[in-house]
Amino acid sequence: MVHQPSSQPRLSPSSDTEDTSEMSMLLAPRLAYFAGVARTEHVTRAALEMNVPQSTLSRAMVRLEQDLGVDLFARIGRTVSLTPSGRAFLTHVERALAEIERAAEEVRADADPATGKVAFGFLHTMGSETVPGLIRAFRADHPRVRFSLVQNYGEAMIERLRAGELDLCLTSPVPDAPDLVARRLDEQKLRLVVPADHPLASRKRIRLAEAADETFVTLEPGYGLRRITDDLCKEAGFRPRVAFEGEEAETLRGLVAAGLGVALLPPPAVARPGVAELTVTAPRAAREIGVAWLDGHPDTPPVAAFKKFLLSKRGSLLT
Incomplete structure (x- = not known):
């Protein structure tokens, strides 16, 4: 009334x-x-x-x-x-x-608990295998839950979380902000990727300081992996000389294969010809993968179920 x-x-x-x-x-x-x-x-x-x-x-x-x-x-x-x-x-x-x-x-x-929707964001590098595998496993018990999927870099996804456009996102580095809740799920080793005909290509392992004189190809500023690359190079005692900046890791791997530089990248979903991938022994080269959501934001039943599923994957997200 x-x-x-x-x-x-x-x-x-x-x-x-x-x-x-x-x-x-x-x-x-x-x-x-x-x-x-x-x-x-x-x-x-x-x-x-x-x-x-x-x-x-x-x-x-x-x-x-x-x-x-x-x-x-x-x-x-x-x-x-x-x-x-x-x-x-x-x-x-x-x-x-x-x-x-x-x-x-x-x-x-x-x-709706059975047929509702989850707006889920994730990094480009997790789109080929990790996320499809997660959704397939989740839908074994929730076969009719729908997903709105967004691939983007970390900072852009955080802004979409704050705008209410995403319920959850997988991102790296794991954000630390007062308006967000974030949980570390796993970590991903980074490798130094070099052209197949590069003098370092015959190596299995390398200290990052040995690449101080190399030309790097990297993601653009604002991407989490770019920030990690800059931090690791600084820890190794040098500032990377960047020749090309891109928006997607596999594009960088293609630039490396073309002989245009070297890159710090996570493992590919499928091995790419034309490059060699070296284990970095020092400093420890890895990126943490975490799930984040807006603090205080009420979850619908399908979002709550998928969040619980993701948290159950701690330590095994990438396996």
């Missing part, structure tokens, strides 16, 4: 101070009432169908007309008929109410 206090200001189309959001707040609670009366053309019958007091419904229609500044109904006793203005208004009201109903159905469907 909706009541409008008599002290609430009324707005009319001719008001110089009319504010669209205020008008929407005034009108919205009465739109379903209006549609019910318009459908039945009878105040008493509409009140019974909507289970509201007749007096409440009558007052709501009077206030609606006053706020709009037009007559929506022609009245003969308790029977009413729409005026031309009322018919025009009804067309828009029915469209708005239908859109609200569609929105409600959509969010209810997304939250």
Whole structure:
């Protein structure tokens, strides 16, 4: 039941101070009432169908007309008929109410424990094998849960988490921010990737300091792997000389195969010809992979189930 206090200001189309959001707040609670009366053309019958007091419904229609500044109904006793203005208004009201109903159905469907949706973000390097394998394993017990999948670099995914566009994301480094909850799941060894005809290609292991004079190809600034590369090189005593910057690890591996530099990269899903991949013995070259979500953000049942599944993969995410 909706009541409008008599002290609430009324707005009319001719008001110089009319504010669209205020008008929407005034009108919205009465739109379903209006549609019910318009459908039945009878105040008493509409009140019974909507289970509201007749007096409440009558007052709501009077206030609606006053706020709009037009007559929506022609009245003969308790029977009413729409005026031309009322018919025009009804067309828009029915469209708005239908859109609200569609929105409600959509969010209810997304939250359904069996068939709901999870908006899940992950790094490009995890898209070929890791994430498909995770989803396949999860759907063994939740076969109808749907996924909206987003591949991006870490900082972009964190921003989408904050904007409410993602429920969860797999990222690296594991973020440390007061508005986020993050859990380390696993780590991924990084290798120094060199062209197959490079003098170092016959080696199995290397200290990163031995690559101080090499030209590097890296991800662009802002990517987690770029930050890790810069930090590891600094720890090894040098600043990498960067010739090419890209947005995707396999593109970098292709640049290495073309002889354009060396790179610190996670293992490929499928071995690529034209390169050699060396274990880095010092400093310890690895990146942590973690799952993050917005602190205090309530989970729908499918999101809660997938989060629990991911946390159960600690230490075995990449195996």
